[in-house]
Amino acid sequence: MQQSLNIYNTLSRSKEEFKAINPPFVGMYVCGPTVYSDVHLGNCRTFISFDIIYRYLSHLGYKVRYVRNITDAGHLESDADEGEDKISKKAKLAQVEPMEIVQKYTVGFRQVMEVFNALPPSIEPTATGHIIEQIEMTRKMLENGFAYEVNGSIYFDVEKYNKEKNYGALSGRNIEDLLNNTRELGGQDEKRGQLDFALWIKAKPEHLMQWPSPWGMGFPGWHLECSAMSNKYLGAQFDIHGGGMDLIPTHHTNEIAQNIAFCGKHPANYWIHTNMLTVNGQKMSKSLGNSFLPHELFTGDHPLLDKGYGPMVVRFFMLQAHYRSTLDFSNEALDASEKGFKRMMAAYDVLKQLTPSDSSTSDINVLKERCYNAMNDDFNTPVAIAELFEGVRIINSVKAGTESITETDLITLTDLFQHFLFDIFGLLTEEHATNNVGKVIDLLIDIRNSAKANKDYSTSDAIRNKLLEIGYQLKDSKEGTSWTTV
C-alpha cells in the first residue's frame, strides 16, 4: 500500500493529506489563459504542472473533472481595473473583431498544449459564454450587501467583507498592510475603498465587447468569471483550485471573496500554485528581451538559444524542477535534460528486450515505492525522475550482465516505467512526438517536388501556402526542401 497523497496548500501554507470531498470524484479548477497573444512559456509551465497533477490523480483512480477556463473578455491591462480590455485593444490594433483575436489565440494555445502532450481539460468554459451567470452572481452579492453600484458599475466592498471574513487569508497578508501598500485614490476613482474591485464595469459606447445588464450596458470584471464558472461546473465547494503564483494576491484572493460573498462557502479545499520561469537567473519578460515563445524554443530561432529542443525534451526539463520552485532556462540546463531524456528513453527500449534470470540483484518493489512516495509528496517529479534513473542504472547493468532480474521483477519494472514515463509524466517517445507530423510533411514535400518537376506551379505554391497557414514553413535550398514550425 502506498502512503497517502500530500499536497502543499497555499491556504494553510503547509502540506496536507489530500482528502477528496466525494471520492472517487475530484473537482479541479485551473485559471486558463487570456487569449490575446501567443501563449508564453511561463503559462506552458503552469499548464504542464497541472497536467501532471491531473494525470497523477487519474492514475491513482480518481475521476477528475478538470475545468480550465479561457478568458476572452474582461481582463484589463492592470489588475486594478484600469486600462483597456486586453482583447479589445489587440482587436483595435489589428482592425479585426475581438472574437477573431480570441479564435486565433485559442486555437494557437490548444495546438501548443497538444505539442506538449498536455491532456485537454474536461470542460473549457469561456467568460463570454457565462455572462448571465456572472450577472446573477453580481446581483446576489449586491443583495447580500457585499457590493455597491456607482454609475452603472458594481464594485466589491473589500473592507466591509473583511469585517466578517478574512480577505487576506490566501496571501497571508492582513488588510492594514494591503491598504498601506496601495496607492492613494485618484480623483477619477469612483470606488469607495482602495482595495475594492470591479464586478461589473459600465461600458463606454466605443467599448467593443459589452452586454446588457440590470445596471446598463457593461462587461464583467476579470475575477468574476472564475468564481461563476467554478461554481457552475464544480459546485459551491470543490477539491482543488490552481494557477500561477502571481494570481495569489489579487485574482485568487478576489475569487475567494466573491464566492463567499455569493453563497457563504469557501470554494476550494486545496489551493495549488506554480512558480515562475527565469532565463539565466533573470525573470522572463518581454521588456528584458529574454522571453521566448514555444516555437522559438523548438526551432532554436532566438538569440539566447544555441539550438532547438524537442517538445518532449522541454517537458522533461520542466519536470526536473518541482512545480513550486523557480525553473531556470539556460542552454546548459536544456542540454543536460536532452541527454537525460535520451538516456531514459534508450533505457526503456533496452528494458523491453531484457532476458529474465532466476534471481534479482536489486529490490524493484522498493524502487517502485520510492517513485510513488516522491509523487505522493506534493507531486515531486524531480525526485521521482531521480528514482527512475536508478531504474535506468539497473536496466543497463542487467543488459551488461553485471546484474540480474527475475521475470516478476521485470514485469514490475516495465509497468513502472510505462506508468511513470507515459501515463503520469505524459512523455512521448521521440518517434511518437515528431514522426507523424514529420512523415505527412515529408510526403507533401515529395508531392510538391513532383508538381514542380511537371511545371505545375499552382499546386506546388498551394502546398507551400497551405502548410504555412497551418504553421509549417518550407525552405528551399540547394540541398533540397526543409521545414520548420512558425
Ligand SMILES: [Zn+2]
Ligand atoms: Zn481565474
